[in-house]
Structures are given as structure tokens and as C-alpha cells.
Amino acid sequence: xxxxxxxxxxxxxxxxxxxxxxxxxxxxxxxxxxxxxxxxxxxxxxxxxxxxxxxxxxxxxxxxxxxxxxxxxxxxxxxxxxxxxxxxxxxxxxxxxxxxxxxxxxxxxxxxxxx
Amino acid sequence: xxxxxxxxxxxxxxxxxxxxxxxxxxxxxxxxxxxxxxxxxxxxxxxxxxxxxxxxxxxxxxxxxxxxxxxxxxxxxxxxxxxxxxxxxxxxxxxxxxxxxxxxxxxxxxxxx
Numbered sequence: 001x002x003x004x005x006x007x008x009x010x011x012x013x014x015x016x017x018x019x020x021x022x023x024x025x026x027x028x029x030x031x032x033x034x035x036x037x038x039x040x041x042x043x044x045x046x047x048x049x050x051x052x053x054x055x056x057x058x059x060x061x062x063x064x065x066x067x068x069x070x071x072x073x074x075x076x077x078x079x080x081x082x083x084x085x086x087x088x089x090x091x092x093x094x095x096x097x098x099x100x101x102x103x104x105x106x107x108x109x110x111x112x113x114x115x
Numbered sequence: 116x117x118x119x120x121x122x123x124x125x126x127x128x129x130x131x132x133x134x135x136x137x138x139x140x141x142x143x144x145x146x147x148x149x150x151x152x153x154x155x156x157x158x159x160x161x162x163x164x165x166x167x168x169x170x171x172x173x174x175x176x177x178x179x180x181x182x183x184x185x186x187x188x189x190x191x192x193x194x195x196x197x198x199x200x201x202x203x204x205x206x207x208x209x210x211x212x213x214x215x216x217x218x219x220x221x222x223x224x225x226x227x228x
Contacts, residue, residue: 004157031214042203042220043158050213058215090157096214103148103160104205104216 002026006091006107013081013114021076021110023091030095032074033104034058034066036087043090049074081114088112119147119204119219127225134191136222138204139184145207147180148216149189152201161189161202194226 007022025032030051035043035058045058049068063085065077074093078085088111092104122137138147146165150158164171164180164187171178177190191198201223205216 033215035218040220043218045215045217048213048215056213059217092158094214103150103163104158106157106159108157109155 004091004093004105004107006110008110009108010111013112015082015114017081018077018079019081021089023075023107024073025093026072027093027105028095029093031093032068033092034076035090035092036060037090038087046076083114086112086114119206119217121202121204121219121222123222125223127227128194130194130196130226130228132194134194134224136189136202138187138219140206141185142208147187148205149178150203150205152203158203196226196228198224199226200224
């Protein structure tokens with residue numbers, strides 16, 4: 001199984017450009033997440049989708065939009081990239097049980113640089 | 116805002132020694148999880164401990180949870196060079212169906228051969 005697949009792995013954007021980060025999982029998970037990781041900041045939640053058809057803001061949603069295209073795919077869009085969005089972006093998925101007993105499965109990340 | 120805070124920020128030990136990392140959090144939780152991240156890679160889930168559990172083991176890993184002190188510790192016994200990585204605690208304090216984790220800033224563990 002591939003698990004969680006993120007594309008692209010690396011990207012350089014100019015300020016003001018737009019792009020979409022793709023994420024797909026093949027584990028039939030219900031919930032999917034986008035996090036960003038910055039040095040010294042740990043991981044911060046951008047948006048998440050508890051189930052197909054729903055999306056919610058996380059801790060740092062400004063400048064981003066998401067689409068839960070179907071149960072497998074959850075994309076993150078930067079409409080007008082800014083240098084502050086330079087980061088490593090991680091997609092994760094899980095299928096929580098009734099008592100939230102599941103951990104996340106993470107993708108390998110997208111390293112984005114905005115110049 | 117960060118829910119979990121790991122301590123220390125960095126830890127360097129010799130192969131064969133034990134490594135202990137601590138995590139403190141602020142609000143009540145449903146469960147607490149530990150993840151490992153090798154350099155340049157995604158995070159890997161290691162172990163989950165529920166709020167009604169006090170200790171859990173998995174191979175060379177031992178996790179404790181003290182809800183009265185809002186703290187957890189991760190012990191790696193007989194460390195190996197391959198254990199070199201960043202370790203993150205993550206807490207679930209979500210309600211209903213909106214399950215989401217809040218991560219700490221991590222502890223960088225270096226195991227010297």
C-alpha cells in the first residue's frame with residue numbers, strides 16, 4: 001500500500017503565484033489533515049476534513065483553501081503565495097474509532113519555497 | 116497555540132543508554148500520542164496512551180501519562196544510532212467527530228555510536 005501520497009515533493013513559487021498541493025490516501029480513512037512545519041514551531045494545523053464533504057479551519061488557515069474532492073483526496077490551495085508560506089507541508093489521514101484510538105498516517109511532505 | 120511542549124529540546128546520548136523525553140500539555144485530553152520524524156521525512160506514529168491509562172509499552176518504548184500533572188514521558192531503552200530522530204508528542208482534546216491532534220515542538224534525539 002502507498003499510504004498517503006503527496007505531490008509535488010518540492011516547489012519554488014514567486015510571490016503572488018498560486019498552486020495546489022495534492023494529497024491522496026488509499027487506506028479508506030475518513031479524516032484528512034493539512035499541517036505546516038516550520039523550524040522551532042512544530043506542526044500547526046491548517047485545515048482538516050473530518051469526513052468526506054466537510055472541511056474546517058485549523059490553527060493557521062489564513063492564505064489557504066482546501067477541497068475534499070472525494071474520500072481519497074484532500075487538496076490545499078495557495079491562491080497568492082507569500083514568503084511567510086515558505087514551509088514544509090504535511091498531509092495526514094486517520095480513521096478514528098468511537099474513542100479516538102487511531103494515530104495519523106503522514107505523507108512524506110512538500111517542501112515549498114516562496115521567493 | 117501549542118498544546119504540548121516537549122522537554123528537553125535536544126538530547127544527545129551514547130548508543131546503549133536510555134533516552135527520556137517529557138511532554139507537558141495544558142488542557143484535558145482524550146489521548147496522547149508520540150511520533151518520530153527522521154530528517155527530511157514525514158512523522159511516524161509510535162504509540163498512543165488513553166487518558167485513563169497510566170503506562171504503556173511497545174518494544175523498547177515505554178510511555179507514562181500523569182493526567183493530574185498534565186504530563187507524559189517517553190522512554191527509549193537501549194538506544195541505537197537508528198533512533199536518532201525528532202520525537203513529538205501530540206494531544207487529542209477534540210470533541211465529537213472532529214478528531215484532530217495538536218503537536219508539540221519536538222525533542223531532537225541524537226544517539227552517538
